[in-house]
Amino acid sequence: MSEELQSGIVKKFLYINRRAPHGTNYAQEGLEVALIGAAFDQDVAMAYLDDGVFQLKAGQDTKAIGTKNFSATYRALGDYDVKRVYVERESLERRGLSEDDLMPLVYEDEDDDWEEKPLIHVVSAREMQQIISESDVLLNF
């Protein structure tokens, strides 16, 4: 690993998120680890499947459960140069959700006069398989 870091090889990291946002630490920790990886210039992409799709739902409110509403932090992904966020369509549909229920995440394209571009790509299960197989490192949360 250290030799690879020195030689400047950038690996493709995919963070796979399968759990609901609140009730356990997995979602928040997974997001923080991904941001840290991105801060170290890794090529970071996010994948949301199963109950993980709830993590990106708009309008989360944690007041009643007394935890920090970290859902605002997903909007920082673009600032950390994470430009690919994949959400599995089948997982959304099985939960009665569509892309319209998700937070509108964007990144600002430095090379295109800071134009805001969408981060979220809703993909089919088959496309998700492809994305997973093309990644070098998979981390599950």
Add this chain to the structure above:
Amino acid sequence: MTLEINGQSFETDEEGYLANLSDWSSELAEAMAQHDGCDLTENHWEVVNFLREYYDEYQIAPAVRVLTKAIGKRLGKDKGNSRYLYELFPYGPAKQACKYAGLPKPTGCV
């Protein structure tokens, strides 16, 4: 750890970051800076206030690279570079400024 200011004590972690965000005041920021031998000028405050706004919006303290880029966008290229920010905060712009801003240690900082 605790921090004693004007007879009041505030809880911090082992590196001096405030345990409770709500304890923060500008007097506390000045006192933390003085403890490090640093006087907060208007230029320092620009960065500290920016970080507090960033945290309010995103619920995280940004890593230095993210901070530098965001400062550049907000305050101009002459301030959005690591040389300028390291001159203000020699212990590391994100780490040191976050401390004075009462935020936790930045996400993505060693």
